[in-house]
Amino acid sequence: MSLSVPQVRGQQKSLPAFLSRFLKDPKALIATTYLLLLILLSVLAPWIAPYSPTDQNFAEALAEPSTAHLFGTDDLGRDVLSRLIYGAGYSLYASFLAVSIATLIGAPLGLLAGFLGSWVDTVISRIIDTLLSFPGIVLAIGVTGALGIGLTHGMVAVGLVFSPIMARLARAQTLVVKNELYVDAARSFGASTWRLLYRHILPNAVQPLIVQITLLLAMALLAEASLSFLGLGVQPPDPSWGGMLARAYIYMDLVPAQMYAPGIAILLTALAFNALGESLRVYLDPTMKGL
Amino acid sequence: MKRIAKSSIAVRRLAQVVPVMVLATLVVFGLMHIVPGDPAVVLAGDQATGERIEEIRQLYGFDQPFLIQYWNWLSDAMRGDLSQSLLSSESVSVLIAQNFPNTLLVVVYAMVISLVIGVPLGIAAAIRAGSAADAAVGALSSVGVAMPNFWLGMILVSFFALSLGWFPATGAGSITEDFPEAIWRGTLPAVALAAGGIAEISRQVRSALLEVLSSQFVRTLRAKGLSSRTILWKHGLKNISVTLLTVTGLLFNRLLGGTVVVEAIFAYPGMGNLIVRAAINKDFPVVQGVVLSMVVVVVLTNLIIDILCGLIDPRVSQK
C-alpha cells in the first residue's frame, strides 16, 4: 500500500478537469453534496422551516415528535426542526467567519515570515509558537470574556486562535517555494518582491492552505458549538446547535431524545468538512504530512 | 562531524522557551486591555459610582503606563499573587490551586486512556494496512475527531450515569483525601475527552509506523531475514517513539482545552468551570489567572517533551 501518491506537478489549470477527477472519489462527493445542501438549507431557512425558531408556545413544551413538529419541541415550546435549520446558518456563518479571520491574518504573516527570513521570521515564529502554546478554547474564552460574549466576538476570538496555524503552514510552504528555481529566474530579470510573492510564491504555496482551511472549518464548527453550549457564543433566543444541546441536557431526564439531533448535526457537518479536507489533500498536496 | 553535547540541546530549548513565556504573559496581561472601553469602568460594574471607578483605577494601576502595569502584574504573578476574584474576592491563586488538580486528574486520565487504547489500535491498523479492519479503525477515528466531546459526555451520562448508575453524573472527588473516589468520579469526563485523543493517537501511530515499515532501512532488515515481530518491536517502535512523544505533547494541549467544555457537563469543579463563570461575569483576574496557569503548564510540559525527544534522537533537535 503506497503511502505517498506521486505528486502530479503542474496540474491542469482548468477547474472543470480538476472537479471531474476530484468528485470521482465517493467520500469527496458525499461530503461536498452534504455541505452544499446544508448551505442551501441555511440560506433557504426562512422558506423551508415550518416555524420561526423563536416562537414560543408553552402549551406544547417538550412535546414528542409528531406530524406538527417532526422533531418535537424544546422546553419553551419552540419547534426543534426549525431551530435546527436556522441553527445551520449560524454554525456555518460562525465557521466561515473564524476561518476567514484566521486566513486573512495568518497567511500573509506566514508568507512574509517565510519570504523575508531573518528577524522578521524570528519574531513572527516566536509569536506563532506563543499563541500555539495556549490551549485553543481557553484562549478563545479568555478573549471572548474580554471582548464580551456573543457569536461574533466568540468567532473573532476563535479566528485569532487559529491564525497561528495558518501562519505556520503558510511560512513552511513559502520556505519551500521560495527556493524554487523559477523564483530565482524571476528575480534575475528584475521582478520586485511584490511580484515574486503575488505571481510566483502565493499561487504555488496555496494548495496546502486550501486543505488546511477545510480542516479548520471543522475545528471552528466544533469551537462554535462548544462556546454556544457554554453560553459564550450564540446568545439566546437565537438558535444554535450547541445551545440546543445545552438546553436538551438540562431536560435530559424528561426528554432524553432531544439531545441527539443537534449532536448528530454537529458531528455530520464536522465529518463532512474533514472528509473534504482529506480528499483535497490527496489531490492538492499528497506530500504534506499534516500538522 | 561534530558530536552534539546532550546538555546543549537542553540549554538551547530552555533558551527558546524564555521569549515564548514572556510573550505569553504579555498576551495574557493584554487580555484585560483589549476590553472595549475603559477597563476601570468595566471592572467596576454597572452600578458603580465615580468614586468606585476611581478606586478601581488606583487599585489596579490603570493610570500607569502599560509596561509598568505589566511589570507589576508579572512580578506579583511570579510571587504567586494573582489578585482577587472580582465576584468573591477570593485569592485567584487559591482558586486555581483548588481547581487545577481536578482538571489535571481528568487530563492525565484521558491521556492514559488515549495512549493505552490508541497506540495498540494504531499498531494493529498499520500491520493490517489496507484491510477492512484498518478501514474500520480509520472510520472510527474520523468520527472520534469530528465528535463534539461535550456531546459524547452527555451521552455517557445518559447511559452510564442515569440509566445504569455506574458512575456519578456530577462532581469530583478529593484527590488528596479519597483518591479512588476521585478516579471514579473522573472516569466519565476522561472517557468523553479520550475519544478525540484515541482517534488522534491511533492515526499518528499508524502513519508513522507505516512510514517506518516501508522504509528502505526496514526492507533491508527483512531481506536479511529478521522476523516481522522483531522488526516491529525493536525497530518500528523505537523509531516512532519521537513522533509519539511529540503527539502526546500536542494532545496534552488539546485535552486541557477540551476539559473546559466537558467539565460543564459534569459540574466538575475544575479550571473549566472557573473560567467559564468568570468569562460570563467579566471576572478578569480569574480569567487571566486560569489562562496564565494553563499556558505555563503547557509550555513546561512541551519543554520536557522536547528535551526527551532530543535525548532519544539528537537528529530531531537539529532544526
Add this chain to the structure above:
Amino acid sequence: MSGAEGKPLVEAQGLKVHFDTDDGETVKAVDGLNFSVMEGETFGVIGESGSGKSTLGRAIVCLIRPDEGEILHDGCNPFTLSARDLRRHRREYQIIFQDPHSALNPRMSIIDSVLEPLEIIGGADGEERRRRALAALDRVGLGAEFAERYPHQLSGGQKQRVNIARALILQPKLLVCDESVAALDVSIQADILNLLADLQREFGLTYVFITHDLAVVSHVSDRIAVMYLGVFMEMGPAEEIARRPRHPYTEALLSAEPLPLPSAMRTKQRIILEGEIPSPIAPPSGCRFRTRCRFAQAICADERPAFREIESGRFAACHFAENLVLQGENRISGKAAGRASLEQNEGFRP
C-alpha cells in the same frame, strides 16, 4: 563560436562567496577569483560538482552577493546600485539554469512565462508583448501552438528552449549557461548547443558556459577556466588548454575523456586521481589540489600557488606549471600530442 577582442563585460576581482551551514561552519564555495569575460566571447568554466562553478554563475548575474571582492558589469559594481536601478540593470545579464523544468512556474502558461520579463519592464502594451513573446518562441524553434500550454506538457528540450526564449526577450548582453544541457538527452544537447551558437551570432551575445562536461566546453568555448574547490586552476584559450594543459588537474580531466579509438591505438595514459575531493569547508592548505596531485611536493602544502600568467593569455595556479610536461589531446588526430610519463617528469616522482 567567434571570439572577439573588446572590452571586458564581466570582471571578477578577488571574488569570494561563502555560505554558512546550520552547524556554524563556512562553505567556501568561491574562494578568490580574478578573471574577465570579454565582450562577444564564450567563456567556458569547467569543474566537477562541488567546485563552486554554479555559485560563480549565480554571482555573475547578481543572484548571490559576493562576501569579498566584487564582480563588475561593464566596469560598474551592480550592488552599488539602488534596488530599483539594480532590477533594471540585471536584465542585461541573464542565466539559463540546469533544470529546465524547475525554472518555469508550473502555474503559468508558456507564453505568460516568456513575456513576464516584458511585463516587468513595462513599456509595450499587452498586444505588443504577446507579439514579441511569440517571436521569441519562434526564434528558438517553438511554434505558436506552444503558447497556451503548460510546462508539464513539454519535453525537457522544449522547456529549455522556452527558458532561452525568456532569457533573450530582454535582449541581454551576457548569458550564463549553468549546466544548461546537462539534464537533456545527448541528441537534444546538440540541438540546444547549436541553437545557442546561432543566437550568439545573431545577437552578438557573450556567453559564460558552465559545465562539468569537458567535451562540450572545449567544443563551444573560446577560452576555458578550470575550477577546483572554489578557485581556478588554469585558464586560457580552449584549444591550447586541451592540447597542452599546464596544470595536473586539467591533465587528469582530459585523460578521463573517452577516446573513440580501439585500445591498441590509444596512446594516452589514463591518469587516475587518487583520494576523494576534499570538503569546501576545509580545503587543503597551500595548493588545494595537492592531496590528489601526483606531482605534489613539500612546497605545495606550505604555499598557495598564485594564479599567474605563465604565457600570454595563459594562467595557471601551480608552482611547477612551467616545468611539468603534461599530456593533452590533439583533437584533430586523436593521438596524444606529447607522450608524457612519470619518467619525463623525473624531479617530481613522489
